[in-house]
Amino acid sequence: MLENVPILTLLILVPLIGAIISFSLGKHSKASKIVALVFSAVPLALSVLLLSEFSLTVGTFQYVENFTWISSLGISYKVGVDGISIAMVFLTALLSFLAVLFSWDVEERTHQYMGLMLILEVGVMGVFTSMDYFLFYIFWEVVLIPMYFLIAVWGGPRRSYASIKFFIYTHIASLVMLLGILALYFEAAPHLAHATFDMQAIATVSGSFGQLFQIVVFGALFFGFIVKMPMVPFHTWLPDAHVEAPTAGSVLLAGLLLKMGSYGIIRICLPTLPYGANQYQIVMVIIAIVSILYGAIMCLAQKDLKKMIAYSSISHMGIVMLGIATLGQLGIAAAVFQMFAHGLITAVLFMMAGIVGHHVGTRNMPRLGGLAAKMPYAAVFMMIGFMASLGLPGMVGFLAEFSVFTATFDSFGWLLLLPIISVAITAAYYIWAMQKTLFGPLTKEVDVDHIHDLSWFETAPLVVLTGLIVLFGMLPSLIFDYITPSVKILTAVVVGGA
């Protein structure tokens, strides 16, 4: 039924049109909210339709659209989805829609805010569907501008510093990645009929790349991606950006933007430079374990609820990296699943941090206490979020981490002991955070009359997200069935490059 519909183009185009309409609405803040909601609901509906029509058996790219764009350089507008990207496309559509809904109380420069949210969706959607390096890079950079403005205009007190740091830090990483992309282009050109930026075409001749070339270029691309994830020691932009970003901005930053980094490694680094991937395996493992432990330990030290969640993101993205580092089928599939799971869970957590900060006026945990009495519904969602994030069985996070750890044991044996320490630390900081904020005696910040429980536009996204967290926790095959066939194809290439 979808054969003749350019569904991926629509996924990119619809939010773009919505953004243009929203920008032009000017003072009509109510209208721009409705526009943003409608134009993010359509991609969500389309992505669900795409999931239902997607063939689970082949594992290759589907719904490919290919148009020549800049013929003199071999650049084309080429988009497509396989099982890995379709999970991310769905996550993008879902979180964008919920983030717009969650921002219903934004009253300052609303039309610009909503327009930027939609532009952000355009960029992320483009990254997850591009099959051409040039196109990929354009979408990759397009993401920066709306996020910069979201932090700089609607952010917290140190927003000016945080937004510039975010912009420049990740832009430098992108430029290094660009060098790698250009090197790939020129190295592949003599082996191809036409010089092209087509990802698949370049990957087909990767066998003829020299070993040193693979190592150097893998390094450049890898650097570009791990800054975005972010991995220790290139993570310092993340806590700043998160603390200052508006809540919906944080949700999209942690839920989607970080995934672009790990997606890039899986989509570009591994299949295009398999020899490099095998050479870098040890680096990946070290970075992953350091990030997992460092992130978790930093969480213990945080007083700001949101900053703690930001550090927990680093820890959890480390688990994604660990899964990728196994270079095996289970590990990579689990890594993708963890990306998906973390997207759902972290959205809940950042929404809760935003709600606490907004309703109570502070996110400083020592000054919070007894929130459960004042905001019982909020407390429930917060607990679900914390439990999901610390890996409670039955929820989506448990399965993801469990699969990654299984794969790690298969590949690296007892090295698993190191990352597994983080599970205990994670449980510790979440339970402490829960005690400090939700339970215990009321502090004087909390013991005031104006604190009310959740509003409808806060409840609705939380219900959807927690519902999905449990649903995919119970039935992980709903997502794994999409991922596995594509990962199988991918790992065959990677193992061949060893």
Added chain:
Amino acid sequence: MMIDIEVYRPEVILALFALIVPGVGLLVRRYFKDVSVSKVCAAFALLGVFLAFFDAFMFVWNNSAGVYEPVSGLLKLDQFSALFMMIFLAVAFYVILASARFIQEDKHQPEFYALILLATVGMLVVASSTDLITLFIGIEMTSISSYALVAFRKRDAKGAEAAVKYFIIGGLSSGLTLFGISLLYGVAHTTSFVGIGQAVTMNSPMQSVIFLALVLVVAGFGFKVAIAPFHMWAPDVYEGAPTTVTAMLAAGSKKMGFVALFKVLLIGLFAIKSNWDVLIGIVAIVTMTVGNLSAIQQTNIKRMLAYSSIAQAGYILIAIPVGTQYALAAGIMQIMTHAFMKGGAFLIVATLATVAIGESINSYKGLSKRAPFMAFGMAVLLFSLAGIPPLAGFFSKFVLFSSPIQQASVPGSEWMIWLAIAAIINSAISLYYYVRIVKYMYVDDAEEGTPTEKLKVPLSMTAAVAICVFMVIIIGVWPDPFFTAAQHAAAAFFA
């Protein structure tokens, strides 16, 4: 004797209009007292520029083969020169369009337009020159007109100072260039680029004289292009000149210097490229670094844009040591996009100056609420200068920075990878000062005491800005025809 007018046609059209415009101004002043002299003169000047542009455009559009000037062979119209003519004429067009309002309070308006047209004629001559003498005449024609343009507001102390500085530096650089040319003539016994190219090889005698000539010519043109260490004058002159003239200096006459460098180095002295490529490469890296690091410290927007212009000159310079057809096409592409980005940015400064927004970057705070289109245009142009996709500046940097990477796989050229790396690092540094302005306009609130009502910006200047912004977006989204034209130009250049 038949003279093939096609070779000269754009120059002739423009020179004719340069002569007509003051006459028209005189007539209007005498017989139509209530008609604005500035508007009529600007309209005539625009007509002339448009006709010349159309002529060059048809040549590029039809991808016609090169035509030589038949008598002395000093000029040649080919894809290269026609494309550069289009760039120069486009710059002249938006500068005149914006100036109509910008100088409406000043005296001697007809002369202003005539000078702009004459400066442009000089640029066109440089674009189509095949000989050092015509090249030099073209450069002087542009320079002398520009000195007068910079000093146009003669009661403005800053402008007068800038003009004197520009004049002295310009005279010095002309002297250096002429000396270099005379040495080259002594070695090669010809002043045509092709002839020099045949005479000057690695085996030709007097290598030290050739090298001295090279240094003198590069220094002479280096002043024109404002590459380090010959760049000191540029920020002062750019700051002091009337802002629409600054736009022309940055977008037009500076690019003329690049045409001269391309012709001398990549045709005349191409055979001894290995003697100078590392030197020019180092100059490129130093230029971009000095430009960017200085730009960060500026608090005057015209000075900041001037230093950013120096940095961009450093990027363009990459094309010369790489020296491939692809690199030249990339360099042309960067020149083309820079003409719109930087010219447009200066025009916005000029436009805002007419509604009492000062040149200090602090006065741009909160601008998005007072002048939404100007703020939007400035943001687009600055992001483009920083190389953020999908804008024109990204594409041109993309091809330009990729050219040394391509060439680095050739044995002996491995060092060129550092050109790309230095350019990338610089590009990242530059993001800071570009984004700072965007932040001022969109994020920060206006300084205390500034009025908050919307600004009424003049329509004609808005149109000129809109042309630049539109071109930056179009080239960014659909670069194919532009890059194809640049590749044809590069092919014609090396043919």
